Each structure stands twice: as C-alpha cells, then as structure tokens.
Amino acid sequence: MCRTAAERALAAELDTVRPDRTGAYAAGLPGARAAVLTRLWRGLVHEPFPWIAARTAEGEGVTLRLSDGRRLRGPRSDPWATAASVTGLRLDGVRYDHPAELVAALGVPGGGRLAAELDHSVASMALSRTAPRPAGPPVHPWDWEQRETDGHPYHPGCRSRPGFSVAEQLAYAPEHRPVVSLLLAPVEGAAVSGAWPRDLRDGSAVLIPVHPWQAAHVLAGRGGQNGPGGSVGALRPGPDGHPLLSLRTLDLGDGGGQGDLGGLGGLGGNTHVKTALTARLTSTVRDISAYTVTHAVATSDFLERLVPRLDGRLHITRTLAAAGARTADLAVLLRESPQVHADPAAGEQVVPVAALPGLLAGYARGERLDRVTEFARLALGVCLELLDLGVALEAHGQNLLAVVDAEGRTRRLVYRDLADIRISPARLARHGVPAPALSGRLLNDDPVALRRKVLGSAVTGALGPLAGDAATLGTVLEAATRDLAPTPDLHALRTEPLPAKALTLMRLEPGGGDLWTELPHP
Missing domain, CATH: 3.30.310 (TATA-Binding Protein)
Structure with a gap:
C-alpha cells in the first residue's frame, strides 16, 4: 500500500x-x-x-x-x-x-x-498504469504516442511531473488520452518567424497558443500586463488537441475547439503545436527560449534543403512558424505533422521509435530481430551520413519516427523537433555546403560534442530501448553497421565506449546542464 x-x-x-x-x-x-x-x-x-x-x-x-x-x-x-x-x-x-x-x-x-x-x-x-489499455490497432495518428505509460526507459525521473495534480495528469498526460483545450494569448509586439497563420492574428496582436497548465500555474494574472514582448491581452478559448509523447506537444486533429478559429485556416490535422511548459519533466524545464523562436524556421529551412542528399531515407517535419512574447514561458512552435510522410493507402503508418517495441511485440523473436536490425541499419546510416555532412541529430525515441509498412518493416524515417540539433560549419564546408545564417548554440564543430549528440541519442536513446538488453543490442549493431560507409564517426561507434547522458547524476548536480558517462560497448 x-x-x-x-x-x-x-x-x-x-x-x-x-x-x-x-x-x-x-x-x-x-x-x-x-x-x-x-x-x-x-x-x-x-x-x-x-x-x-x-x-x-x-x-x-x-x-x-x-x-x-x-x-x-x-x-x-x-x-x-x-x-x-x-x-x-x-x-x-x-x-x-x-x-x-x-x-x-x-x-x-x-x-x-x-x-x-x-x-x-x-x-x-x-x-x-491505471489508464485503460486501448483495444485493437491504432486508429488516429496520435494513438501510438498515447500507448506508452512508463516514460523514459532509463531515466529514474521518468514519470516525475512536479506541479501536476492528479486531476491535471488525467486531463493533460498522453497516456490518459484526453482532449486538451488550448488557450490563446493576444500579444502585441510579439516576435514571429515564418508565415504566422492568418487565423492566429487579431488585428496587430499575435494569438499565441497556450497550454492550460501553463495558463493556470505560470501566466495567471498576466493578462492585460506589459511584458518583454509587449502587452499580453486576456486569454481566450483556442483549438483542441491531442497530447503526444511530449506532453506539451499536441496534434490538432480536426482543428476544432471552443474558440472561433475552427480549423486554424486549414492547418488542422497536419499541424502539431509545441507549447511552452515551465515544468521540469525528467531533466529539463520545457519552456521555449527566445533563441528557439528566432532560429526555428531558419533551421528547418536549412535541413529541408540538406536532407534530399539522403535519397528519401529521411524526412524532416517542417517548422511552419514560431512566435513568442520574448520570454521563455510564453512562446509556441507550429510544426508539420509527421503523418504527411506516410501513405495510408499503402498500409503505411508513422510510429515514434519509443513505440516500436509495442508494434513489434507480436512478431516471433527472429522476425522481430530482423525488423529491429533493418531499422537500425537505416537509422544509423542516416544519422552517421548526416553527421559526416555536418548535422548532428538528437534522434532518440521521441524525436525519431519510423514509416513502417503493413509488415512492420521500416521504409523511411521522419525526424521532428530541431531545437537541440547541432550544426558543424567546418564539416559542411568540407562537403561544399554553405553554413546556414544561424548563430549561437546550434553551431558546434567539436567532434566529441557532435558524436555525443548522435550516438547518445540514436544508440542509447533509440536502439538500446528497442533492443532491450546488451546481447541483443550487440547483435543488432554488428549487423547494422557492417556495410555502412566508413567514416571516423562509424569507427568510433564500433570501437569506443558509447556515450550516454548521466541522467541520475544530472539530477543531483545543481548546474542543470548535460553530463555524460561512457557505457561498455555491447
């Protein structure tokens, strides 16, 4: 008890x-x-x-x-x-x-x-774990994301949600499959990047979608006040959404809601809304910095120009627009849904890698291992090739998604959320690729930092949980990397201890930044 x-x-x-x-x-x-x-x-x-x-x-x-x-x-x-x-x-x-x-x-x-x-x-x-298990196969695009109950497979704070009451967890957490009614904050003088939707404007004010938890616990009483980004008007009803693996990111579904915006000018089911949430979930406070608002669309445009070099193996979910009141607790990103990169008529569906174990659970061990290895070969090939070009993806089980066919085989990959990638101008230059017009923390030429970003997410954040134990992961890595193009990064993957975030140590240290450990190679 x-x-x-x-x-x-x-x-x-x-x-x-x-x-x-x-x-x-x-x-x-x-x-x-x-x-x-x-x-x-x-x-x-x-x-x-x-x-x-x-x-x-x-x-x-x-x-x-x-x-x-x-x-x-x-x-x-x-x-x-x-x-x-x-x-x-x-x-x-x-x-x-x-x-x-x-x-x-x-x-x-x-x-x-x-x-x-x-x-x-x-x-x-x-x-x-009290959430009733859904019966039958997924029906909606968000269904796979809402089947996961336990959170991060290696983080001891995997389900720590400080500041959330029981009622709020039931109302907002994806595993309970709620419909969340967003609010809209009218902001005069907001920072905007990208083509902000017409239906999210009211005269000169930008209407910024706000998570109801944020409205109740962080923004309460701010309406009508002046802030760093200008004046903030009273909150009003906004569209409904379905929470995804990242609790603060929602699929708008049909775009309906209590407000007057309807389908948000047609964005609706092809749009995900990433809201600011000033709460510490696992290791990070989930707000959205002014830096991200400024750089989000330009980063997305750069990746969209670069990924055709991968011959259709990887798609990027475009950042459509971003807006904020120049404060991290009142900002939002509008992203393309990963579902646009699948062909439902061909039996394809898009599944977050964190949910792949559930999809593959019904296969016999040998068949399941074949499918995991196929996925690993594609994922490592894409991530290492892109790293060699000069882009380090944080391709863990939440950011990386698989386009799978009716037999559970991965055909293509989709990557979402570009806020924590790293771009190496030096590596880009070696391949004759002009560096994007960006500045700040997204740029990094340190090979150790770049490899940590990729291997600490693709292997220890995606493949490790998918394999489920060291012996299986070792088998998968050996088979998946055997025929990949030789690069210094591949050599490091095959021969050196594998980097992983020191997730427990990070919660004991007051600094709040990333700390690392090395795990024995499986």
Whole structure:
C-alpha cells in the first residue's frame, strides 16, 4: 500500500477525482517502485558519482563502496536492459525497495531533491498504469504516442511531473488520452518567424497558443500586463488537441475547439503545436527560449534543403512558424505533422521509435530481430551520413519516427523537433555546403560534442530501448553497421565506449546542464 508522502498524496487526490482507479493504483505501486529502482540502480552502477569510491562485480551482484565506507549491493546491471529487474538493494545490510527511501538514506549532496522526484516518479507511474489499455490497432495518428505509460526507459525521473495534480495528469498526460483545450494569448509586439497563420492574428496582436497548465500555474494574472514582448491581452478559448509523447506537444486533429478559429485556416490535422511548459519533466524545464523562436524556421529551412542528399531515407517535419512574447514561458512552435510522410493507402503508418517495441511485440523473436536490425541499419546510416555532412541529430525515441509498412518493416524515417540539433560549419564546408545564417548554440564543430549528440541519442536513446538488453543490442549493431560507409564517426561507434547522458547524476548536480558517462560497448 501507500508508504511515502507522494504515494499517499496522490492516492488521496485520486480517491476524490477518480475513485474507480484507486484499486488499480494501489496494486500498481510495487511494480512502479521496481521500475524506478531499476533505473536508479543503472545510474548508480554506470555513472561517475564523486561519492562512489569503487565498484566491484561479485558473482551475480555488484557492490558499490561509498566514500564514507558504506557499501551498497545489488544485482548485475545491464545498461541496455529495459525490464524492471531490481526489487531491492542493500545499504550496509539494510534492504530498500523504494528508490526515494534509498536516496534519502544515502544522504548525498542533492539527494533530498532527487528523493522527492523519485517519490513523485513512482506515484505518477502507478497512476499512468491505471489508464485503460486501448483495444485493437491504432486508429488516429496520435494513438501510438498515447500507448506508452512508463516514460523514459532509463531515466529514474521518468514519470516525475512536479506541479501536476492528479486531476491535471488525467486531463493533460498522453497516456490518459484526453482532449486538451488550448488557450490563446493576444500579444502585441510579439516576435514571429515564418508565415504566422492568418487565423492566429487579431488585428496587430499575435494569438499565441497556450497550454492550460501553463495558463493556470505560470501566466495567471498576466493578462492585460506589459511584458518583454509587449502587452499580453486576456486569454481566450483556442483549438483542441491531442497530447503526444511530449506532453506539451499536441496534434490538432480536426482543428476544432471552443474558440472561433475552427480549423486554424486549414492547418488542422497536419499541424502539431509545441507549447511552452515551465515544468521540469525528467531533466529539463520545457519552456521555449527566445533563441528557439528566432532560429526555428531558419533551421528547418536549412535541413529541408540538406536532407534530399539522403535519397528519401529521411524526412524532416517542417517548422511552419514560431512566435513568442520574448520570454521563455510564453512562446509556441507550429510544426508539420509527421503523418504527411506516410501513405495510408499503402498500409503505411508513422510510429515514434519509443513505440516500436509495442508494434513489434507480436512478431516471433527472429522476425522481430530482423525488423529491429533493418531499422537500425537505416537509422544509423542516416544519422552517421548526416553527421559526416555536418548535422548532428538528437534522434532518440521521441524525436525519431519510423514509416513502417503493413509488415512492420521500416521504409523511411521522419525526424521532428530541431531545437537541440547541432550544426558543424567546418564539416559542411568540407562537403561544399554553405553554413546556414544561424548563430549561437546550434553551431558546434567539436567532434566529441557532435558524436555525443548522435550516438547518445540514436544508440542509447533509440536502439538500446528497442533492443532491450546488451546481447541483443550487440547483435543488432554488428549487423547494422557492417556495410555502412566508413567514416571516423562509424569507427568510433564500433570501437569506443558509447556515450550516454548521466541522467541520475544530472539530477543531483545543481548546474542543470548535460553530463555524460561512457557505457561498455555491447
């Protein structure tokens, strides 16, 4: 039953708003604790914590000797495994089966904050798992995105949603399959890039779509005030949308809603709206910087000109427009839907890589391995070829999508969300490609940073979870890379330890930036 503060608080809220789910929630807590504890143990075994003095493998277990002399013992940790396999760890002989209680007992710097996040992650995962499983195959373009309940397969804060009540998780989280009614903020003097839709203007004011959580918790009371981007008018009803894997990004579906905008000038079902959400989900506060608003369309235009070199193997979801009030908490991106790159008449559908395990689950092991290897060969070939040209994609399971046929085979790839790619002017110049008219953090010539971006997402963020364990991933990588064009980046992939974000360490460090570890090559 409920043991921690977050578990009890969520249970009390759930008993008020959805009492029919309280039994399923309580029953799901042990499994959620094990799932988050498995992710935490992976981090403790494989990330460079300054307070871990030594790691020793003994038989089927691993012992961590802490700098204060205590010992933490648990099972061997496969850094590529996705199954919840850790049900308890022993700290100086005392058994802990809840990740938040373990971190509190460790007493390390930053541990109080991390323990609270893990407590919330467990409770929210148990809540997510109460969502009824959909019957039958997906019907709508957003269905595959809404079938995933557990979040990031390696991040212990995979379901931490601080600031979200139970009612708000049920109303906005994709696994609960809600319809979310966006609001519109009229902004005078807004920054705009791209062709902003006519139906999202009111005279000289730009109407910026706002997530209702953001409106209630961040923008409340701002209407009628002057801000960095000019005056902000009172919020008004906007279109309805369906939340995707990224909770703050919504598919407009038919574009309908409570307001007067109807289909937003015909954008409707071909448009995704990425809203600003000033909440920390996993490692990052999900707002939208003024830099992104300024550079989003130009970055998209550059990639659209470059990807034809890949002979149709990769499509980019175009950024149609961006707007903001020159503040990170009131901004939005309008993107093309990935679905425009599939042919439904031919039985094709577009599936986020994070959802591919669900699509392939019905195949026999050999057939499934064939399809994973085909996907890996295509994905690594595209990512490494583009990296050699000078563009590093962050192609993890959420940003990278597969166009699959009726037999589950990947035919093409689609990439969305260009906010965190990196572009190397030096590499572009070697291939005679003019650098785009961009500046700032998108540009980077450091080969280590570029490889981390690609390999730390394509391998440790997409292929690792798809393979599910080290042995399978090793088999897939060997077969998928055998015939790829030789480049220094491919050599690094095949021979060097693989970079991965130190996801647990990042939540203990106050800086908030990316930290890295190296995982043994599978």
